[in-house]
Amino acid sequence: MEACKSGDRNAQFRLYKLYSRAMFNICTRMLGDRAAAEDALQEAFVSVFTKLHTFQGRASLGAWMKRIVVNKCLSLLNRRTLFTESLDEQLHETEDESKERDWAITESDLSSERIHKAIKSLPEGCRVIFTLYQMEGYDHQEISDILDVSVSTSKSQFHRAKKLLKEKLFDLKPN
């Protein structure tokens, strides 16, 4: 850390290698475009290294860096077009598992690659919310503040993402 703060390039590269993959995947999930994700990652790491002296250690370094990365991604997103659902699309599904269709999926049917592809294929709006909620641990209130949407929008988009993911995983399930 101290070496990074003092501008030691080798130390900074080691830190980059440690976190770049995880942070890059946050960017690809949020932005859906590799080029945009690389831009966001570059900007985020430049901010990390120039602001490392402000890191106070209240949260973990990874959590601190994640915040910077998420903020960079959000600044690149066109939030106005993020959610274009009509009122009809607002879902009011409950989580009553007993009413779900009998999807024939078990954990052995899942694979990291399939889930990775399924998440990336989600529409932009619900993909962003799914990433923030399920992958990065933000709650709906925080998402509502960050994206300037209502909590109910955040929840409904997350439900939509879950539904679509289940369908995509089912579609991708080998016969």
Next chain:
Amino acid sequence: MWKIIASYIDDHRDEIDLDEPGGQVWRTIEQKLDARTDLKRGKRRYFAYYKAAAAVVLSVGLGYLLSKAVPENGGSDLVAAMDQQEACADFDKKQARMERTFLRSEELVQNAKTGAQYPQSSQFLAAMDSLRPVYLRLTAKIKQNGCSSELVKEVKDHQRTRINWMTRFSDHIEEEHQ
């Protein structure tokens, strides 16, 4: 069923992160960091140049002024003698002015001590009391040693201090009796 998927995602998070950034990402980060460092260095260099230039200008200016103040023959003794001569020429006037100031302030002190007209004058009285021995020392020095440039300076300082206190006391009286 969602619980199965969510649990899988939590347990296999690292494996789900399949994408890797390209090699040029780090090179771009390096370039941007280097550019920032160069900018900072450039700013520091820029500031250092200006400081140096300012120091040169000041030195030249001071040198010019000093050359005007000090004769070319480097006669520092002559300068000191001229200072003293000039100072002592009006020393009698300064001494007389100091004594008049002292008498006037003594008069004010006496009035203040009666307490009838200036009830809040303790600070003034304390200041005047502290200046009295200075005045007595100066007059003794003048009688003993005669005029010197140091003594002239002391007399001027003492008179200035006394006048300052008298002015403040006058202002205080005005405020009190408005």
